[in-house]
Amino acid sequence: MTQLPLDGVRIIAVEQYGAGPYGSMYLADLGAEVIKIENPAIGGDVSRQTGPFFIGENDSYFYQTFNVNKKSLTLNLKSAEGRKVFEELVKTADAVTNNLRGDQPQKLGITYEQLKQVNPKIVCGHLSAYGRDNDRASWPGYDYLMQAEAGLMSLTGEPDQAPTRFGVSMVDFMTGAVASLGLIAGILGAHRTGQGRDVDVSLFDVALHQLSYPATWYLNEQHVVQRVARSAHPATVPCQLYKTQDSFVFLMAMTDKFWDVLVDILDDDVLKEPRFAHVASRRENRDVLTAEIDRVLSAHSTAHWLEILKGRIPCAPVYDVPQALNNQYIRDIGMVHSVPHPHNQDMEILANPIKLDGQRLTGKAAVAMGTDTQSILEELGYSEQEISRLSQNKVV
Template sequence: MSHLPLSGFRIISAEQYGAGPYGSMFLAQLGADVIKIEPPGSQGMGGDTARAVGPHYLRDGESLYFQAFNLNKRSLTLDLNAPEGQAIFRKLVATSHAVANNMRGDLPAKLGLTYETLKDMNPAIVCAHLSAYGRDNERARWPGYDYLMQAEAGYCLLTGDPGGEPQRMGLSMVDFITGTIHAIGLLAALVDAQRSGLGRDVDTDLLSAAIHQTSYPALWYMNEGDVTQRTPRSAHPTATPSQMFKAADGWIFVMCQLPKFWTIMVEKIGHRELSADPRFAANKDRLANRAALTATLDALFETQPMAHWQELLAGHVPVAPVYGLDQALDSPWLRRTGMRDSVDHPDRPGMQVLANPIRINGQRLPNRPAPLLGADTDVILTDLGIGADELAELKLAGIV
């Protein structure tokens, strides 16, 4: 692409691990110059902790996990705890549009990452904060992770079969949605800063984002006292049949969210008599007799493999095969839509990565591999006017 939407914007991100880097990767893929600040160190002890997350690594201990969150960024090693590091950081702020972080709630103020600290250097700077529990309450010093939020926000007792043990989701979805919200907040403040010339602080936190995602079940409870419960087969709490069914070679997910889909489905599978059965006539009847309906449809769906039912129902009734991760990623559909991509990492030519889900003018966003630790330090500091001798001294002192 000749011009990406965020080209020309520079965002400094003091980030590590998952949520913050996930959000800032979207900004980098949309064209922003995202400079990832990482603590310096030797013998593999420096940098984002995600660089060391196993079990799969490139050469020299670089993890594939790190690549999942840091495509298209630049890496600057810098000790923000040292006065010399702070001086460099503030000089960089003067040429940037936003500062992002996903630190523990009490750290941004201590490390000078807030608007109050930086506005004299750059009145238009946007300071976006992502923490576990927020920066302005008694939990500000608490560390926190995705799985804890799934537990406290009620997800684990909404997931799995009734009567079973609490279950978390198989992926860190709270991290991903909070990182996305973090990026949205940053962009909104950035738009206003371009108009007004004034930046601001923008905050989100993992637990608030997790609670917000409880969505309509939250309103059902807060207004009607209705506590949504776990359902068999991951069924929708009110619409039915909208759940998994057994096929001859696995499982399929069929979603008759609207009454018309039930009518179409029974016609397509050749069993119109089901719509005349008083137990299944209307959604309320099907919901009251869900166990009987599940047994009836299982017996039908088990006669053919998943692919048969998908071909028969696709485009008429919402349906999908229940894939393992390997089947999902090897699906020809991902090639068809361009959701699989490859980049040439210095340690892994042709490294397989996922494309960004956003398209601009019908095209997927371009990808570059995540940077090696400190790969861009010399260039960034030279651009700030730091000479070779000073740079050598900073390295010797462990500042960069």
């Protein structure tokens, strides 16, 4: 792919760990030059030392997951000389993005108000736990806390069990993606008007926004969505896990049309009864219907039913992680991506889900800390002697 849509866009990323790096990686994959700032005094991004699996010195598979296609510049932003280098870089950039605690961007001098004299077109993206404009600005915060307070845990799991978090940090990932969308919108506006701005996104706001229609139902009708057994949809039936002879299958006959097709395939007299004929009546008879569908599906294995139902009824097997990643389908569609690393030439990661002109985006492994420091400083006009002095002073 010779031309990516964000070719020529330069983004400075003051980021670490998950949410921020996940979002900026989308931009790097799409062609943006993402320059990751790493503090040499602390060994760079903390996720370089996030185990249990490491790959070479000061690198990990966790770090590789969120940082492919980026450059690495070591720089101490809190030093006077480091600040000077940073401002020289800002002059050449389209955006500065960070995922610091809400009170930190102001202290570090990376808001639009503090950088607009350096570059009036700069867009400053801020991804924090609770935002920068309220009494929680200084609070640290993590994904799981947001799932808890925003009500998401209350909707997850079996009804007779404790509230449950998602299996992975979905709030981090959603917030990273939303932050990158906001940043690109800001850059587009700045290119049109010549004026940058601040763009703020918080973990809490995004988590709360994911309540979506249960929130609208409650805000307007005071309806409280409850957890339903077997991970069922709160309103549409059948849409849940059902027992087969050897495991479970997830069926989603979300409309009367799909229900009619399912009944025709299963060819069972009880399922054909009028009490199950429509969405509302199926919802009223959910428990009875669950038992009847279990009865029919238990006659055969999950593989048998998937072969019969595939492409006709929305359905899926329930895989564990090894089964999901050993599924031939994900390799057929190119979702497993080979990214050679100096310490593992066969390293594989999941590919970016965005396709351009029908093609998957490609990538290069995340580089060692400071790999691009020399070339970036030279581009900014620093001499060999000046770079050596900055290194000796632990600025870079």
